[in-house]
Amino acid sequence: MRSIDHKVHDLGYMDTLSRQDTAIHRLDPRAKLLATLFFVGTVVSFDRYALSALVPFLAYPLFLIAAGRIPASYILRKIAWVSPFAVLLGAFNPLLDRETLLTLGGVPLSGGWVSFLSILLRFVLTVGAALTLIAVTGFHAVCGGLRSLGVPRVLVVQLLFLHRYLFVLLDEATRMVRARALRSNGRRGQGIGSWGSLVGHLALRTLDRAQRIHLAMRSRGFDGEIRCPAEGSWGWPEASFLAGWLLFLVVCRIVNIPLVLGGLVQGGWGG
Numbered sequence: 001m002r003s004i005d006h007k008v009h010d011l012g013y014m015d016t017l018s019r020q021d022t023a024i025h026r027l028d029p030r031a032k033l034l035a036t037l038f039f040v041g042t043v044v045s046f047d048r049y050a051l052s053a054l055v056p057f058l059a060y061p062l063f064l065i066a067a068g069r070i071p072a073s074y075i076l077r078k079i080a081w082v083s084p085f086a087v088l089l090g091a092f093n094p095l096l097d098r099e100t101l102l103t104l105g106g107v108p109l110s111g112g113w114v115s116f117l118s119i120l121l122r123f124v125l126t127v128g129a130a131l132t133l134i135a136v137t138g139f140h141a142v143c144g145g146l147r148s149l150g151v152p153r154v155l156v157v158q159l160l161f162l163h164r165y166l167f168v169l170l171d172e173a174t175r176m177v178r179a180r181a182l183r184s185n186g187r188r189g190q191g192i193g194s195w196g197s198l199v200g201h202l203a204l205r206t207l208d209r210a211q212r213i214h215l216a217m218r219s220r221g222f223d224g225e226i227r228c229p230a231e232g233s234w235g236w237p238e239a240s241f242l243a244g245w246l247l248f249l250v251v252c253r254i255v256n257i258p259l260v261l262g263g264l265v266q267g268g269w270g271g
Contacts, residue, residue: 012167014131017070018138023237024067029137029145031238035060035245036133040126042249048115049101052258054122060245061128068136078131079124086123090116139163165210172205 018025024032039060046053065072097112134142140160147156176198251257 013074014135015138017068017074017135018141020069020136022068022136024064024136026237027241028234028238029141030148030234031242032064032133032137033142033145033149035242036129038246039129039249042253043122043125045253046118046122048118049111051114051118051121053252053256054118054125056252056257057125057249059248061125061132064129064132064136068132070132070135075128075131075135079127082127083120083123086120090119093119165206168209168213169202169206172209173202176202176205 039057043054043057061075064070065075093116094110094112097115098110100108101111101114102109137145143156143160146159147153180198
């Protein structure tokens, strides 16, 4: 029971982080959203064997974490929860591509392993940037920025409902787990069969709760439009933030900075 209560608190902690008062939090959501979208597009544009060229892109999520006073361990835990998807996506690459591509510290690495590591690094970069964006902006503010940038209203509303009803689902799950724990007198349930029944009842309870919420919204005049937080003002801080990061990302995309620095260091030693 304490575990699921902790999960609910952990999920809401992202909204708590977004209500901090820092310079990065006060930026217009559109500036952070555009920079993050460009960041994700640039990261995924590299070829499958790119590895060292992706390392400088860690600067963007690390900057948001530091400037927004976001606990890095919290973001890393979130990434670790969904990392099995990235592992499954590239798990067969080492078996399909066995030709040696490079040698690292005397250890030969096949193209499959390089592409597998590249997938993991891209996953950490993109998911980390998305999570950090929400942590320094807030989910509702991000949706408001999407709407102001021309994203269709129906998509934005669906995203907001998905976020809201996730908490409804967890709230119903918390009640069921607490009731089950109280009725079992500290003992565990009756095995896997009881969990199947719990999941079925959870779906029915959540659907019923959602219908009641929808009726309550309609009775209060809901017309299909969810009012997101008002847009911030676009000024020099937003323009400087966006222009600076776009320039940095373009340079990192064109120039393999670790390779250039490695060549300079080797040249200096050789001289």
